[in-house]
Amino acid sequence: MRSFYLFLFLVLASRAEAQEVSALAIGDSLYAVGNYSKAIAQYEQIANKNEQVYLKLARAHQAKGTLDDALTNYKLAATSTDEVIAMNEYGKLLITKRQFKEADSVFSALISVYQTNPDFYYQRGRANENRPSTISIKEPDSILKQKIAKVHKPLEDYEKAVALDSTHQKALAQVATSYLKRKDYPVVERLAFKALESYPTNVEIISTLAQSYxxxxxxxxxxxxFEKLLALGQDTQFIREKLGNLYYKKRKYEKSVEQYLGALKFSPEDWYLHATLAKLYNHTADLKSAETHGLFAVLYKDLPLDEEYYTLARTYEMKKDWKNAMKYVNRSLEEKPENKNAEYTKAIIADNYYEDRRAVLKLYEDFIKKYEKGEYAKYDPVLRLAQERRDKLNEEIFMAEGEEEE
Incomplete structure (x- = not known):
């Protein structure tokens, strides 16, 4: 009889084990094809779950997007540093969930055992990169020192990762970015070229290098x-604006226009892009386009609008549309009366628009009187031009009045 019960127990145990093996196999198959909810249901049927089952549940929940459930199962799977795979994935998910302190603890534990694993240092650096500071300078020195000692500096962890693996692209990128923020451009470039030796198309590194230059x-x-970034398919407003500005500095205005038009596709109502294009089109003598973008800049920008009005005034000046030129230069000066360029431009526009020569002369005289006592007045080319035009106008008015007397 006792033998019969033993046999029955073995049969039942065998069936239970077979069912668990079947549930595990079915769950794995469902997970492999992306049917995460049904895979989870299969894994949950397993009565005696071990760390491997909890790891599978965690991965399925993470893939499904139910991250809180994923964290719960990762925690059950990551019972010790022996479960290194589970702990690694658990720590990364903690970073995703912005639980930085907990992530720091996980990777610090892994580092204590696996001291030559570069990615664990990199991940701990990530955990502390955006970790809110709990340190207050008002705290006693003893407590302050204790808190500072507990904080792992991200840059040190990134540099340790690079020291252990000189081809660790993500760590190299983080170190290069840190030195970019410090404006230590030679170090940035050295790190960038080191990274590109092993991965020539790393767009993050290329972006850091482009910004350094x-x-x-x-x-x-x-x-x-920056052109390499575009060639690699990295088309963003940031890249287009920076590239447009670089071409502008090289006086390659057509190429600059091309880039700012590319930036405009990302932000069609960005007043700054329209204002910049208006100025660029003035340089290329495409005055119709300059007018269009100048008007859009005025439309989309909140006050003040002095620069945008001034750009429009210059556009109409070049078009010899003196009425509109005067209209917008006056608006610019209403927004910002102390605009030297606009004041001089108004005198030039009036010179072409007003029939009253004395009214024009007064504008030049007022301008000269306002700026002739400046510290660098004798070196000011605009002031010199105004003085030359004043003298010429005085001569013209004198000659005209002499003819009238005859």
Whole structure:
């Protein structure tokens, strides 16, 4: 009889084990084809779940997007540093969920055992990169020192990852970005070229390198690397604007226009892009386009509008549409009376628009009187032009009045 019960127990145990194996296999098949909810249902049928089953549940929940459930199961799977795969994935998900302190603890535990794994240092750096500071300078020195000692500095972790693996692209990118923020451009470039040796199309590294050249004023090099980003399919408003500005500095106005038009596709109502295009089209003598974008800049921008009105005034001046030129230069000066360029431009427009020569003369005289006592007045080319035109007008008025007396 006892043998019979033993046999029955073994049969039932065998069936239960077979059912669990079947549920696991079915769950794995469903997970493989992206049917995560049904895969989860199969895994949940397993009565005696171990770390591997919890890991499968965690992965399925993460793939499905139910991240809180994924965290719960990762925690059950990551019972010790022996479960290194589960702990690694658990720590990464904690970063995604912005639970940075917990993520730091997970990767610190892994580092204590696996001290030569570069990615664990990189992940801990990520955990602390955006971790809110709980340190207050008002705290006693003893407490402050304790808190500071507990914080792992992200840059140090990134640099450790690079020291362990000189081809770790993400760590290299983070280190390069850190030095870019410090404006240490030689270090940025050295790190960038090191990264590109092993991965020549790393767009994050190329972007950092392009920005380094941009901010240090190496325009040709900046153009080269921003153009590489576009060639690699990285088309963004940021890239287009930076590239447009670089071409502008090189006085390649047509190419600059092309880039700012590309930027405009991302933000069609960006007043700054329209204003910049208006100025560029003035340089290329495409005055119709300059007028169009100048009007859009006025339409989309909140006050003040002095620069946009001034650009429109210059456009109409070049079109010899003196009425509109005067209209917009006056609007510019209403917005910002202390605009030297607009004041001089108004005198030029009046010179072509007004029949009253004395009214024009007064504008030049007022301008000269206002700026002739400036510290660098004798070096001011605009002031010199105004003085020359004043003298010429005085001569013209004198000659005209002499003819009238005869």
């Amino acid at each position: 941009y901010y240090k004023g190496w325009n040709e090099e900046g153009i080269e690397w």
